[in-house]
Amino acid sequence: MHNQLQYISQGNTVEEQLYNIHKALDNGCDWIQMRFKKNYSDDAFTLAEATKMLCKEYLATFIINDNVHLAKQLDADGVHLGLSDMSIEEARLILGKTKIIGGTANTFEDVLQRTAENCDYIGLGPFQFTTTKQNLSPILGLEGYRSIISQMKAKNIQIPIYAIGGITLENVESLMKTGIHGIAVSGLITQTENASQLINQLNDKLYVTI
Numbered sequence: 385m386h387n388q389l390q391y392i393s394q395g396n397t398v399e400e401q402l403y404n405i406h407k408a409l410d411n412g413c414d415w416i417q418m419r420f421k422k423n424y425s426d427d428a429f430t431l432a433e434a435t436k437m438l439c440k441e442y443l444a445t446f447i448i449n450d451n452v453h454l455a456k457q458l459d460a461d462g463v464h465l466g467l468s469d470m471s472i473e474e475a476r477l478i479l480g481k482t483k484i485i486g487g488t489a490n491t492f493e494d495v496l497q498r499t500a501e502n503c504d505y506i507g508l509g510p511f512q513f514t515t516t517k518q519n520l521s522p523i524l525g526l527e528g529y530r531s532i533i534s535q536m537k538a539k540n541i542q543i544p545i546y547a548i549g550g551i552t553l554e555n556v557e558s559l560m561k562t563g564i565h566g567i568a569v570s571g572l573i574t575q576t577e578n579a580s581q582l583i584n585q586l587n588d589k590l591y592v593t594i
């Protein structure tokens with residue numbers, strides 16, 4: 385079963401990204417999604433290579449946002465794909481059965497689609513407004529998660545759901561009570577001045593609730 389906390393990286397340069405990734409790893413995060421949008425392919429490769437080495441050192445899981453070919457090239461642990469990225473089927477053919485493939489969803493219909501496509505987990509969001517991502521899908525709020533998860537239960541759909549989008553420490557308990565498996569956060573960990581305390585507090589709230 386996958387860890388309950390995924391850190392999604394941020395930073396405009398390779399150096400900023402590596403600083404943030406190192407901070408997350410050094411303070412107890414053991415699942416990193418490298419998300420580098422303002423990239424030239426050489427920079428993305430350099431960053432991915434360095435992130436892979438760091439994750440190996442910290443025994444952390446390393447997945448890459450969007451770029452299946454880069455994940456294949458570097459033998460990363462997997463990828464995260466949105467609804468307009470490469471299809472899960474094509475990614476599975478490229479990466480093989482053992483790699484992690486996460487997929488984005490915003491509605492119950494998306495969850496059905498992602499489940500049929502054999503994703504390993506779903507990033508369901510956004511929970512609330514966030515500046516980390518442009519062009520957000522409609523905000524779900526707690527009620528959105530409750531509704532989608534109760535529809536999943538009614539149809540006996542079992543796939544780990546990660547809440548995402550504007551999540552703060554104060555939201556974790558109520559989100560976990562909706563039946564999600566874990567959370568994916570970016571700004572919260574990137575911006576904190578006390579990453580060790582924050583990640584411990586997040587993990588305490590995540591593990592207690594499952």
Ligand SMILES: Cc1ncc(COP(=O)(O)OP(=O)(O)O)c(N)n1
Pocket residue numbers: 390392417419449450464465466467468469486487488489506507508509517546548568
């Ligand atoms: C865990 C997780 N969930 C959702 C997303 C969003 O992916 P996507 O819709 O492809 O948007 P971008 O991140 O590519 O802007 C995610 N990255 N991770």
Ligand SMILES: Cc1nc(C(=O)O)sc1CCOP(=O)(O)O
Pocket residue numbers: 392488507508509510511513514515516517520521548549550551568569570571572
């Ligand atoms: C990358 C991403 N995807 C989202 C979605 O709703 O699909 S929200 C989001 C941003 C997550 O970062 P933060 O924790 O800083 O809000």
Ligand SMILES: [Mg+2]
Pocket residue numbers: 449450464465466469
């Ligand atoms: Mg994407």
